[in-house]
Amino acid sequence: MTVQLDTPIDPVEDRKPTRSRRRIPETAVLAAVLLALAIFFSTQSQFYLTPNNLLNILVSASVIGIIAAPGTLLLVAGQFDLSVGSGAAFIGVVMAWGTAQWGIPTGVVLAIVAGLLIGLVNGVAVTVLGINALITTLAMLAILRGLGQVLAGGQTLLLPGFNDLGNARPFFNVPIPVLVFAAVVIITALVMKFTVFGRSMYAIGANPIAARLAGIRTKTAIFGGFLLSGAAVVIGGLILVSQLGAASPNAASGLELSVVTAVILGGASLAGGRGTIVGTLLGVLILGTLNNGLTLMNINSFWQDVARGVLLLAAVGFDQLRLRLTGDK
Amino acid sequence: MTVQLDTPIDPVEDRKPTRSRRRIPETAVLAAVLLALAIFFSTQSQFYLTPNNLLNILVSASVIGIIAAPGTLLLVAGQFDLSVGSGAAFIGVVMAWGTAQWGIPTGVVLAIVAGLLIGLVNGVAVTVLGINALITTLAMLAILRGLGQVLAGGQTLLLPGFNDLGNARPFFNVPIPVLVFAAVVIITALVMKFTVFGRSMYAIGANPIAARLAGIRTKTAIFGGFLLSGAAVVIGGLILVSQLGAASPNAASGLELSVVTAVILGGASLAGGRGTIVGTLLGVLILGTLNNGLTLMNINSFWQDVARGVLLLAAVGFDQLRLRLTGDK
Amino acid sequence: MSQLTLALRDISKSFGGVEVLHKVNLDALGGEVLALLGENGAGKSTLVKILAGDYVPDGGEVIVDDVSAPSLNPRTARKLGIRMIHQEFQDAGALTVAENISLGRWPTTGGIVSWRNLKRRAVDVLTQLGVDIDPGALVSSLRVGERQVVEIARALADDAKLLILDEPTAALSQQEVDRLFEWVRRLRDRGVCVVYITHRLDEVFELADRVQVLRNGNVALTAPTSDVTRRQLVEAMVGRDIGEVSRPVGAGAGAHGEPMITIDNLHVDNQVAGLSLTVRKGEVVCLYGKLGSGTTQVAEVCFGIRKPTGGTLDIAGTAGFPSAPTAAIRRGVGYLPPDRKREGAFMSRSVVENLSVASWGKLAVGGLFITSGMEKTAYARWSSKLGIKSADPANQQIAQLSGGNQQKVMLARWLERSSNPLVLVEPTRGVDVGARQEIYSAIRALAAEGHAVLVVTSDYEEAVQLSDRVVVMQRGQQVAELDGNDVTAQNLTIAAGG
Amino acid sequence: TTSGTGDTGGEAAGDGAGLKIGYISLGDSIPFVKLVSDNIKLEVEASGAEFFFCDSQLDAAKALACAQTFKTQGVDGIINFQVDEKAAASICAAGPDVPVVAVDIHQLPCEKVFVGADNKTAGQIAGEALGNYFKDNFNCEYDAFVSMEQPAAGQVNLDRTGGAVDGFESVCGAIPADKKRSVDGGGTIDGGLTSFGDTLTALTGATRIAVVSLNDDMLLGSFAAADAQGRSDQVYGVAQGADPSSFDNIQNDPNWVGDTAYFPEHYGELAVPSIIALIKGESVPANVFTKHVFINADNFSEYYG
Numbered sequence A, B: 001m002t003v004q005l006d007t008p009i010d011p012v013e014d015r016k017p018t019r020s021r022r023r024i025p026e027t028a029v030l031a032a033v034l035l036a037l038a039i040f041f042s043t044q045s046q047f048y049l050t051p052n053n054l055l056n057i058l059v060s061a062s063v064i065g066i067i068a069a070p071g072t073l074l075l076v077a078g079q080f081d082l083s084v085g086s087g088a089a090f091i092g093v094v095m096a097w098g099t100a101q102w103g104i105p106t107g108v109v110l111a112i113v114a115g116l117l118i119g120l121v122n123g124v125a126v127t128v129l130g131i132n133a134l135i136t137t138l139a140m141l142a143i144l145r146g147l148g149q150v151l152a153g154g155q156t157l158l159l160p161g162f163n164d165l166g167n168a169r170p171f172f173n174v175p176i177p178v179l180v181f182a183a184v185v186i187i188t189a190l191v192m193k194f195t196v197f198g199r200s201m202y203a204i205g206a207n208p209i210a211a212r213l214a215g216i217r218t219k220t221a222i223f224g225g226f227l228l229s230g231a232a233v234v235i236g237g238l239i240l241v242s243q244l245g246a247a248s249p250n251a252a253s254g255l256e257l258s259v260v261t262a263v264i265l266g267g268a269s270l271a272g273g274r275g276t277i278v279g280t281l282l283g284v285l286i287l288g289t290l291n292n293g294l295t296l297m298n299i300n301s302f303w304q305d306v307a308r309g310v311l312l313l314a315a316v317g318f319d320q321l322r323l324r325l326t327g328d329k
Numbered sequence C: 001m002s003q004l005t006l007a008l009r010d011i012s013k014s015f016g017g018v019e020v021l022h023k024v025n026l027d028a029l030g031g032e033v034l035a036l037l038g039e040n041g042a043g044k045s046t047l048v049k050i051l052a053g054d055y056v057p058d059g060g061e062v063i064v065d066d067v068s069a070p071s072l073n074p075r076t077a078r079k080l081g082i083r084m085i086h087q088e089f090q091d092a093g094a095l096t097v098a099e100n101i102s103l104g105r106w107p108t109t110g111g112i113v114s115w116r117n118l119k120r121r122a123v124d125v126l127t128q129l130g131v132d133i134d135p136g137a138l139v140s141s142l143r144v145g146e147r148q149v150v151e152i153a154r155a156l157a158d159d160a161k162l163l164i165l166d167e168p169t170a171a172l173s174q175q176e177v178d179r180l181f182e183w184v185r186r187l188r189d190r191g192v193c194v195v196y197i198t199h200r201l202d203e204v205f206e207l208a209d210r211v212q213v214l215r216n217g218n219v220a221l222t223a224p225t226s227d228v229t230r231r232q233l234v235e236a237m238v239g240r241d242i243g244e245v246s247r248p249v250g251a252g253a254g255a256h257g258e259p260m261i262t263i264d265n266l267h268v269d270n271q272v273a274g275l276s277l278t279v280r281k282g283e284v285v286c287l288y289g290k291l292g293s294g295t296t297q298v299a300e301v302c303f304g305i306r307k308p309t310g311g312t313l314d315i316a317g318t319a320g321f322p323s324a325p326t327a328a329i330r331r332g333v334g335y336l337p338p339d340r341k342r343e344g345a346f347m348s349r350s351v352v353e354n355l356s357v358a359s360w361g362k363l364a365v366g367g368l369f370i371t372s373g374m375e376k377t378a379y380a381r382w383s384s385k386l387g388i389k390s391a392d393p394a395n396q397q398i399a400q401l402s403g404g405n406q407q408k409v410m411l412a413r414w415l416e417r418s419s420n421p422l423v424l425v426e427p428t429r430g431v432d433v434g435a436r437q438e439i440y441s442a443i444r445a446l447a448a449e450g451h452a453v454l455v456v457t458s459d460y461e462e463a464v465q466l467s468d469r470v471v472v473m474q475r476g477q478q479v480a481e482l483d484g485n486d487v488t489a490q491n492l493t494i495a496a497g498g
Numbered sequence D: 001t002t003s004g005t006g007d008t009g010g011e012a013a014g015d016g017a018g019l020k021i022g023y024i025s026l027g028d029s030i031p032f033v034k035l036v037s038d039n040i041k042l043e044v045e046a047s048g049a050e051f052f053f054c055d056s057q058l059d060a061a062k063a064l065a066c067a068q069t070f071k072t073q074g075v076d077g078i079i080n081f082q083v084d085e086k087a088a089a090s091i092c093a094a095g096p097d098v099p100v101v102a103v104d105i106h107q108l109p110c111e112k113v114f115v116g117a118d119n120k121t122a123g124q125i126a127g128e129a130l131g132n133y134f135k136d137n138f139n140c141e142y143d144a145f146v147s148m149e150q151p152a153a154g155q156v157n158l159d160r161t162g163g164a165v166d167g168f169e170s171v172c173g174a175i176p177a178d179k180k181r182s183v184d185g186g187g188t189i190d191g192g193l194t195s196f197g198d199t200l201t202a203l204t205g206a207t208r209i210a211v212v213s214l215n216d217d218m219l220l221g222s223f224a225a226a227d228a229q230g231r232s233d234q235v236y237g238v239a240q241g242a243d244p245s246s247f248d249n250i251q252n253d254p255n256w257v258g259d260t261a262y263f264p265e266h267y268g269e270l271a272v273p274s275i276i277a278l279i280k281g282e283s284v285p286a287n288v289f290t291k292h293v294f295i296n297a298d299n300f301s302e303y304y305g
Ligand SMILES: Nc1ncnc2c1ncn2[C@@H]1O[C@H](COP(=O)(O)OP(=O)(O)OP(=O)(O)O)[C@@H](O)[C@H]1O
Pocket: B014, B015, B016, B017, B018, C015, C016, C020, C038, C039, C040, C041, C042, C043, C044, C045, C046, C047, C087, C389, C399, C400, C401, C402, C403, C404, C405, C430, C432
């Protein structure tokens, strides 16, 4: 039972008084990294700091961000959902396919049902059947990719007349995806901090046995987490399909890895019990800024891969440095 | 500290007595799953059970299997290496590029150096800098993919005259990759079971803090794990490039996920401390058989994805069933 | 407040075909403290886990208020007002002290978790327990004793009707024990039923109204405390007579060998201020002090886990602080950590592996190759000496041993390595009376063979029964050094500040 | 090298001075695309224009972000080589209101000029050539017909491999369902190796196997698989692209029947003058096709000397 995944090989670290740790919170370091990146890119490209570009970053980050919110909740409880990428594509295909037959409202209803079904199946497999979340959701990833292809006949399906969700700018010229992103982040942050459900997820992640013995309905809570992830996939999938006006069963490939990267970059621990939405938000924005900034700098896409990797390492390494400096090692 | 990742939301599992568990070992169930798949596929295709096809399965599985061996060792210690896929492609490119300039021997030397460097960098980042293994190796994945592309100029490089490693059949008509696969599996199994290093990896995974206090050089051991992973990537990458007679920087994409799936399917725990090479071997063979059998059945590739996912779930679900039946739940 | 009556009837429970409880009865009545005693592995924890709905019994009945409750689980048990402090901590290290205290029953207003109330509740209960623990600190940053206090605080912060305490005092200082007892008595007087498991017999007479002894999964004795003597209890537990509390034969006598640990003017942050101490070959020195007095830090410095801020250390003639555990081990030091679960045991690994892990390098052929046969040999060397009970040591996970047996394996780990000097922190934590004597004799025997042993303990009787010499610490200061006949329970408690 | 492309006779170097030209790549990790990208970059820079690059990595959503970025950067014209024809409308709407040259994949409604291959036609040429080979040598008798595909490439996949099937059928007649296999090789050389290797097993006993492939990499992988099973003389294939990695096989391997060349390394010479002309408001033809030439051992030196 005394196991941790990504842990301190060095026990001394754990004895550091919490106080000194909290003096520079993890999120402050991430914010500093984000700021440093922003300053760097603004010296490299005159366009980086324009309001339009910053909005672009937010828009591009919104689908990842929306899905990363319940992703954080799940990881905090020691669970994963790797089916989100193919899930979002599948939702899009269901929406376009349903719309083609019965119109937009039915399409949306079908998409919602599909998303909740995904959450349900993942949840049942993990909590009722007791199958490892990684295997469950990797299997689901393959299944949904395949089903999406089958439903779409391997083609991209057009979805006309459903552009507003992805493109309308109802307030202050801010596009709906960004507003939804903000809303999801705020709601999830509140849920995680101020609800029994949210706190239960932390407790489950920190020690599933203790949580169960404390009378927490661990299975129900985790089930809820997968359902929320399914719900976020619906929102993300619909935004994506609305932005593109078309649904491709190949869309959003690799999204699951971006989500996991953002969440972990944001300070959540694979071993559960640690992580915040603010951290994840910063993680999402750092990744978004990296992609955008490197493109603005006109860098060859191969070198972009290299730069992305190096900067990711640097960001986390910087955080480790903070731990050493503030810790009394 | 009392945390487990993919574990028992239901602690009852932990209480199940060892004895009755061992009556049906995990690996026996996996072997049964493999057998069931084999029987199923042999009823579906007359070619499945032919010696040639079985060899095919082994050959196709060999690169994954060779890399999954140290992958098991790492996971048992609670660590990951997700850079193996792009690593293998990169090794191939280095080999082809080096060979084009200075001939095969130099190419091989360069490939070996590159692989050990990969292991070294991963190891340093994880043990010295203390960066989470998942982030480190995800970053490395991007870096190596990018560097491979740069080195190959985005093209597939031909590698003539280096076919033997991948294709020669020195004994009993068995191709070298299968022999290497067998050797790596046997050696790793022995290392894990009968060496202080192997045992240390289990101990580190089970409780990193206790391991350190028991005098195990945890960092050195984990470092060694990453180096071995780098070495396996060299072998896998060279076999791949030899089989193909060409090196593509895009090769082996997704290999890391296949490896993780096989290892976890084989019974290793993401939380470390549990897992065997025999289990991993069965996991690799189950995945290989699935791919091969579904192709033999001439199933549409979309439905293949679906079937792969469903069968993966079924295999793990079956194992859970065993736990319930034998456990005194 | 309504009282709760729980009864267990003919309870049996098996693990892997081995029955560990045989038709056991137990009555828990409101307004009474029931002490549950027994040797390590007798089945005490298993029995109370059934009471708390954690384990499902294989046979028998759980009767709640005269009604059979067939499906008791942690949740329903909780609803009934059953609270349990587990022998193996079940806390959430990644969360704060305050949250651990309210784990599973966060104070809410209108469905919203109130962090203010959460904190207030924590501050309240911690002050009442008289401990200085920051409610905002992460539990993983606490020392083992502090974690024990948090576990207790969790159970006390709640209005329990049945409170089960499984060896709650194993890691506590006398002062904390006193406060705990005060609280327990108050709860009892309010009608709460308390089931109390301990290996400390004086606690039984201090606290319990009734006592029940388990031996090998059977009830060996049930009686009002006033009707039994210590001797009867011990006999019921162990099945034989055990000698009186006494100073070890030959303690402090004669000249000892050369110094193996020499600490001079040690400072560690603000936790240890100017400690000096020498442990020689053939000598057992106890470093005695209450929780938080700095004794553990001294041990950690000797083992290279903690960096000192001043002073010198000499180990076996080589000066210098070890930089890491590996360095300390190379210099011969063996270290038994205070927190078995976190720092000692590999819970998912086998018993023999846990025992031999520190000696792999020694046991292995060429320092590299090892078989489980070699590990079994190592196990065999210690199992009978220390009385380790394991059904299948080569395959059984150590998690499946009783707490006391786990502790013996931890100790054997360093005995097997024949480390010299040995630094043992709370070596008999959770060990039963009989086995404790076995461990003491084993340690004395090692000393007689020329080992130097430093025992860090918060148990004055341990100091009395084990040491040649005792150094007493209080609030980081060295306050007394006692030897010979001056080592008495009374002198020790006075020196340590009550 | 000899140009296999029509000379558009358009703008000369230097004409792009002061212009900003954005280019959305389909995914530089694909060898074919990389050649296109390199040539476009070369030509843009040679023209004196400023080059803005954005890689959409086979993902329409990323292409959308590219278009938005180009809007921010104020490009004067876009060369768009983005994966999904059906997402084009949204991408057009997200980008700046500037002329667009589509490469290989239509980008309606904002596409002013289409440059490059007609994937379907190119596929047909390859399929037809393979059909002719079978007709000439085996009287159109074959044991199996395998199409090596990459469903993840969407429409491009359907057009290229669909065209190849059509082309083959136009010579040898409809392919019976029990002889036909569509195999997902993931578009990569190792994907081709594994999936074709398994397919070969399923085709035990077949000695004349026709293979059409979406690209060179998967056919390279397929041939390697056949080699490994000692069946390289039973497999006859055509691919599309004529990437440098296929040159050796085209010239020396009799079973590698040939390749439809797209001359990706000349795409820039067509696309860049078009976009510059469009930006300057000059009129240009709506379609600038590359020649689709079937390259085999006989005519190889004519095109790649
Ligand atoms: N999960 C388990 N699996 C197998 N055996 C177990 C398990 N838990 C306990 N046992 C066995 O049941 C017996 C009783 O254990 P229990 O923990 O109840 O003892 P205890 O009386 O609490 O001892 P201690 O004083 O050492 O805490 C022991 O032999 C132990 O090895």
